[in-house]
Structure formats: C-alpha cells, structure tokens
Amino acid sequence: MxxxxxxxxxxxxxxxxxxxxREGERPVGDLVDVAGIHQSGVSRHLRILQESGFVxxxxxxxxxxxxxxxxxxxxxxxxxxxYRKTWESRLDRFGDALQRKRKAPCKE
Amino acid sequence: xxxxxxxxxxTVERTYQARLGELWDLWTTKDGFESWWAPEGFxxxxxxxxxxxxxxxxxxxxxxxxxxxxxxxxxGRPTSTESRGTFTQFQxxxxxxxxxxIDFVPGVPPYDSTMAVEFFPSGSRVRMVVTLDPMHDEQMxxxxxxxxxxxxxxxxxxxxx
Numbered sequence: 073m074x075x076x077x078x079x080x081x082x083x084x085x086x087x088x089x090x091x092x093x094r095e096g097e098r099p100v101g102d103l104v105d106v107a108g109i110h111q112s113g114v115s116r117h118l119r120i121l122q123e124s125g126f127v128x129x130x131x132x133x134x135x136x137x138x139x140x141x142x143x144x145x146x147x148x149x150x151x152x153x154x155y156r157k158t159w160e161s162r163l164d165r166f167g168d169a170l171q172r173k174r175k176a177p178c179k180e
Numbered sequence: 181x182x183x184x185x186x187x188x189x190x191t192v193e194r195t196y197q198a199r200l201g202e203l204w205d206l207w208t209t210k211d212g213f214e215s216w217w218a219p220e221g222f223x224x225x226x227x228x229x230x231x232x233x234x235x236x237x238x239x240x241x242x243x244x245x246x247x248x249x250x251x252x253x254x255x256g257r258p259t260s261t262e263s264r265g266t267f268t269q270f271q272x273x274x275x276x277x278x279x280x281x282i283d284f285v286p287g288v289p290p291y292d293s294t295m296a297v298e299f300f301p302s303g304s305r306v307r308m309v310v311t312l313d314p315m316h317d318e319q320m321x322x323x324x325x326x327x328x329x330x331x332x333x334x335x336x337x338x339x340x341x
Contacts (some may be wrong), residue, residue, distance in 0.1 A: 078314070152190065155314050159192045161219065163310070169206055169216035170198050 077144045077151070080124035085109060086117045090126060090140065097139040099132075193309040200301045202310055204273045207297060213239070221248030233270040238279065239263055273299060 081087055085107050092098060092106040100118065104111050118138060121127040125144045129136050196203060206212035208231035218224040218241055228238040242260040243249045252259045269277035275298045283290035293313065300307040 107225055144266065152314060155312075156190055156192065158219070159190070159312065162216070163192055163194045163214040163308075166206060166308075167194060167196060169212070170202060172214075172215070173202060173206075174198065 075120060075124040077124060077126070077148050080126055081148075083117065083120075085113070086121055089114070089117055089121065093127065093138060093140045096105060097137045099135045099137055112175070122151065188314045190314055190324075191309060192312070193307060195305050195307045197305055200273045200299055203299060205308055207276060208267075211239075218242075219269050219307040221251075231267070231270070233267060235267045235270065237263075237265040239265065268294060269296065275299070 073171055081090065088107050089103050100111065100114060103118070104114050107114050107117070118127060118129070122129060125141055127138050129140050130140050131137075181214055197263050201332050206216060208229070210226045212230045213229055214224050214226050217239075221243060222241050223244045224241055226239045228236050230236050240262050243252050248260050263280060264283075265278050265280040267276055270280040274294065277294050277296045279292050279294040281290060282293050293301070295313075296311045298309045298311075300309070
C-alpha cells in the first residue's frame with residue numbers, strides 16, 4: 073500500500089531517521105543510535121520509509137545501507153506549494169474583506 | 181532541501197494598511213469571519229463564535245456556486261460541512277490561536293489542528309503572521325479528502341516512468 077508522504081513523516085522517530093540520512097548513506101546500526109529505540113523498531117520504521125519511497129536500501133557485504141531518495145521530497149514541495157497557495161488566496165480574501173469593511177459606512 | 185522538521189510549519193504573512201482592531205475583528209466576530217474564511221465557490225455560515233479565551237467557533241462551509249456544487253457531487257462529497265473549533269489562545273489584538281477539531285475524515289481518528297495568528301502594528305500598518313501545521317491542518321485534510329491527492333498520483337507516475 074502506498075503511504076501518504078505526510079503520514080510517513082508524521083512519526084517523530086521516522087523524522088529523526090530521515091534527518092540522520094540527510095548526511096548520507098548509513099547502516100541500520102547508526103540509525104538505532106539516532107532513533108533511540110530498539111533495532112526492531114528502527115527496522116519497522118525503515119520499512120515504512122522504504123514503502124513510502126523516502127528511503128532506498130542496498131546491501132554492502134553483511135551490511136544494509138540506507139539512503140534518501142529525492143522523489144517524495146519533490147512531492148512534498150509540490151504539495152506544500154499548493155497548500156501555501158491556498159492560504160495566500162485566503163489572506164488575499166482577508167485583505168479584500170478588510171478593504172470592503174473600510175469602505176463601508178461606520179456604524180458608530 | 182528544507183529541514184524535515186520545518187516542513188511541519190508553514191508561515192504566511194501579509195501587511196495591511198489598516199487599524200489593528202479591524203484585522204482582529206475579522207478573526208473574532210461572526211460577520212468578520214464570514215466575510216473571508218470560505219474559499220472561492222464556498223460560503224461560511226457561522227453558528228457560534230465566542231471571541232474569548234476558550235471560546236467556541238462553530239460554522240458550516242457551504243458550496244454556493246453551481247460549479248462547486250457539481251464538483252463536490254461528482255466527487256461524492258457533501259456540499260456542506262460543519263466545523264468546530266476553539267480559541268485556545270486569545271490575547272486581544274496581539275495573538276490568537278484557533279484549534280479545529282478534525283472529526284470529519286472517514287477512517288481517520290479525530291485530531292486537533294491549531295493555527296496561530298500574530299499581529300505586529302507599525303505606524304498605520306499591521307503585519308499579520310499566520311503559522312500553520314499542514315500535517316494537521318483542517319484545510320489540508322479537507323483538500324486530501326476531496327481528492328487533490330490525485331496530484332501526487334500524477335507525480336508518482338512521472339517518477340515511475
């Protein structure tokens with residue numbers, strides 16, 4: 073099942089993992105230290121981040137190395153741009169309402 | 181790239197040539213709120229707005245253009261939706277926070293969404309700063325519910341190709 077990008081980042085532990093991966097590819101052991109939870113928990117969060125497209129994994133001998141993929145972040149940027157535009161429009165309407173109010177005769 | 185933790189907050193601001201009280205009233209009175217809150221194609225009917233700390237806000241968002249009514253019907257969505265909120269901060273003409281109770285999304289447990297508004301007067305102008313959390317925002321959730329997620333679907337297909 074495709075997980076919504078916002079849902080994927082809604083969890084603070086997953087955000088800590090993503091923040092850590094911004095510095096580059098890392099093995100799961102490093103991420104356990106950053107996340108502050110047991111490795112099984114980190115693995116579960118990594119699986120969710122993989123399923124939502126945020127994280128890629130490649131084997132390196134005995135290790136598994138995790139890294140960020142750019143695509144979901146582009147999606148989030150697009151989504152946030154749309155969201156911001158919605159609010160910019162709302163504040164435009166706020167300004168229009170203010171103008172109308174100023175032009176209306178004073179009730180006092 | 182934006183910090184992940186920063187992605188949770190979006191700040192939108194405007195500076196208006198107006199008196200502080202005029203801006204404040206648009207947030208905290210029935211007539212004021214109704215005059216601007218609804219997006220294009222909608223109107224808002226405020227049933228209750230208590231402009232005070234802990235005060236209640238209760239309104240219905242109603243599709244009022246033929247195009248929007250048709251669009252909502254086509255998406256299988258109701259043409260009007262009730263919303264309820266509370267003023268969780270209320271420092272007159274300085275700062276307010278409005279918390280919406282999001283309980284209209286099928287399959288999603290109810291949660292609270294808070295926006296903060298601050299006012300900074302300077303001479304005859306007032307800067308208004310609205311801080312939002314898109315991850316838990318009513319508008320965002322409503323957009324998602326209305327199917328704008330299809331935009332992400334298009335992106336998925338673009339990246340998949």
